Amino acid sequence: MMIMSKNNNVIKVGIAQMDVVKIPNTIRTSGLGSCVGVVLYDEMKKIAGMVHIMLPESTLSRTETVNVAKFADTGINALIEMLKLEGVQAFRLKAKIAGGAQMFKFTSDKDSMRIGPRNVEAVKKELRKNGIPIVAEDTGGNSGRTIEFNPATCKLSIRTVNQGESEI
Amino acid sequence: MMNNQKITSLHLDVLKEIGNIGAAHAATALSDLLNKKIDMRVPKVEMVSFHEMMELAGGSEKVVVGIYLRIEGDTEGSMFFILPVEQANRFIQRLISDESFNFNDNPVSELGLSAMQEMGNILSGSYLSALSDFTGLKIYPTVPGISVDMFGAIISIGLIEISQVSDNVIVINTSIFEEGVEDSEEVRGHFFLLPDPDSFESIFKALGVS
Numbered sequence: 001m002m003i004m005s006k007n008n009n010v011i012k013v014g015i016a017q018m019d020v021v022k023i024p025n026t027i028r029t030s031g032l033g034s035c036v037g038v039v040l041y042d043e044m045k046k047i048a049g050m051v052h053i054m055l056p057e058s059t060l061s062r063t064e065t066v067n068v069a070k071f072a073d074t075g076i077n078a079l080i081e082m083l084k085l086e087g088v089q090a091f092r093l094k095a096k097i098a099g100g101a102q103m104f105k106f107t108s109d110k111d112s113m114r115i116g117p118r119n120v121e122a123v124k125k126e127l128r129k130n131g132i133p134i135v136a137e138d139t140g141g142n143s144g145r146t147i148e149f150n151p152a153t154c155k156l157s158i159r160t161v162n163q164g165e166s167e168i
Numbered sequence: 169m170m171n172n173q174k175i176t177s178l179h180l181d182v183l184k185e186i187g188n189i190g191a192a193h194a195a196t197a198l199s200d201l202l203n204k205k206i207d208m209r210v211p212k213v214e215m216v217s218f219h220e221m222m223e224l225a226g227g228s229e230k231v232v233v234g235i236y237l238r239i240e241g242d243t244e245g246s247m248f249f250i251l252p253v254e255q256a257n258r259f260i261q262r263l264i265s266d267e268s269f270n271f272n273d274n275p276v277s278e279l280g281l282s283a284m285q286e287m288g289n290i291l292s293g294s295y296l297s298a299l300s301d302f303t304g305l306k307i308y309p310t311v312p313g314i315s316v317d318m319f320g321a322i323i324s325i326g327l328i329e330i331s332q333v334s335d336n337v338i339v340i341n342t343s344i345f346e347e348g349v350e351d352s353e354e355v356r357g358h359f360f361l362l363p364d365p366d367s368f369e370s371i372f373k374a375l376g377v378s
Contacts, residue, residue: 014219015324031228031320034328054218054324060332067335103325104236104313108265115328144321146229161231161317162274 008150013037016070018051018079020086021151030147032099034116036072036123036139039096039149039156040079040132042088048151049083051075055115056122072122080130093132096156096168097123098147100139116140136168175338175368180213182375183340185237187211189302190295191342193358194249197294198344201287201329202262203293205347209356212341220328221337224360225250226353229321232256233271235288237312239296242305243370245251245363246326247296249288250319255355258346260284281314288312326362333365 011021013029021027023046029037033051037055041048052071058071068074080090100120120139127134136156138145143160149155159165182222188211199206222228233256246312250290251259253271260280261269269280289312315322330337340361349355363371 015222015320015327016218016331031222031318031324033317033321033324033325054328054331062333070331070335101321103315103317103321115325142315143319146318 013050013052015052016054016067018049018069018075018082020047020049020078020082020110021149022047022086023152026148026150028146030146032145032147033101033103034099036099036119036121037145037147038072038076038079038123038127039147040076040083040093041149041151041154042083042092043094043097044092045086045088046151047083047086047088048154049079049151050149051079053119053123056118072119072126076123076126076130090094090130090132093130095127095132095134096136096149097127097166098138098145098156098158099132101141101143101145103142103144105142123162138166138168175215177262178377179368179372182337182372183213184211186299186302186371187213187342187359187361190340190361191344192280193294194359195293195344197290198259198287201290202259204262206344207347208342208344211365213338214341214378215336215338218331220344220373221323221327221339222320224323224339224341225356225358226252228318230319231317232319232322233284234315234317234319234322235285235292235312236315236322237288237292238310239307239334240310241308242374243307243363243367244304244329245367246329247309247362248290248323248326248358248360249291250307250322250358250360252356253316255346255357256284259287263287267359268273276316285312285314288314291359295361303371305370305374323360326360329364330362337362342367 068078100116343356
């Protein structure tokens with residue numbers, strides 16, 4: 001179970017969605033498999049944002065209208081813009097990331113089988129491009145993860161089925 | 169590419185029939201395997217958002233036993249067989265005659281895991297060969313993979329292909345359960361067939377409803 005006080009709200013972020021959180025609330029996304037949960041936070045202002053990324057690049061999209069939160073490249077930029085609207089300055093942002101697992105072991109050439117590691121690479125590339133340091137990460141492996149970030153402590157709780165709960 | 173707006177109720181009926189035939193064959197195979205009567209529910213065909221998809225079968229965090237394979241050939245897509253852990257335990261205990269077997273053990277016994285994988289193989293094989301016979305389409309399933317984990321983490325791999333084209337998914341959802349137990353989400357096994365967006369046309373064409 002996630003540790004939290006009773007009066008606080010947990011903001012839930014669904015797959016291919018994003019949102020921001022301020023104290024005393026926390027922000028959470030559940031059932032991350034090959035997807036990557038990216039948290040950007042401002043330690044001084046105690047504001048954070050989370051995006052649940054499914055795919056590495058928006059160029060993979062074959063539609064005209066793009067849900068920006070779905071892709072690493074567009075999702076991270078959109079989250080930065082969302083945080084700026086909350087008065088956060090981009091140079092103060094730090095990142096914690098989790099996810100990018102390979103849930104099934106196959107010997108297949110299909111790119112979608114390697115989507116977890118590709119998502120992690122794309123997220124890192126995009127953060128580097130924006131000059132945002134990754135303070136902590138729990139990526140790869142083959143377990144699903146549920147993550148929750150508390151902007152008051154800037155800690156990211158990670159729960160898996162077999163390894164229990166940890167904090168980064 | 170199949171445009172979602174062009175899917176009519178006739179198309180949905182065809183997809184339902186695929187679920188019906190597929191799951192009926194799989195239920196018979198499971199029944200033979202366990203020497204136990206297996207019931208199935210009326211298939212559901214729905215267009216859902218990714219978020220709604222993650223909340224099916226008891227929610228994204230529910231721990232399930234998941235069998236996953238890709239379908240290749242004349243029509244392509246992803247197929248899952250999802251069982252709640254308790255129900256998977258009962259099936260495998262019966263199959264390997266070992267009452268102590270439990271998917272919650274860490275590590276899980278290899279014998280039980282490979283029995284589950286084989287069960288997944290047989291069930292998805294019967295589902296897909298029925299689908300192939302019904303449509304006349306050539307379908308080649310990959311070797312199934314197995315994972316005991318959160319439902320959301322498992323099912324999201326099936327959304328990857330679709331997510332490049334759409335933010336919604338058409339899911340053919342059929343569920344089966346053991347006769348004699350009260351039907352609830354706790355005991356229900358689900359077959360989820362997620363055709364790739366480009367594959368609907370070949371299915372409809374094969375059945376003369378394009």
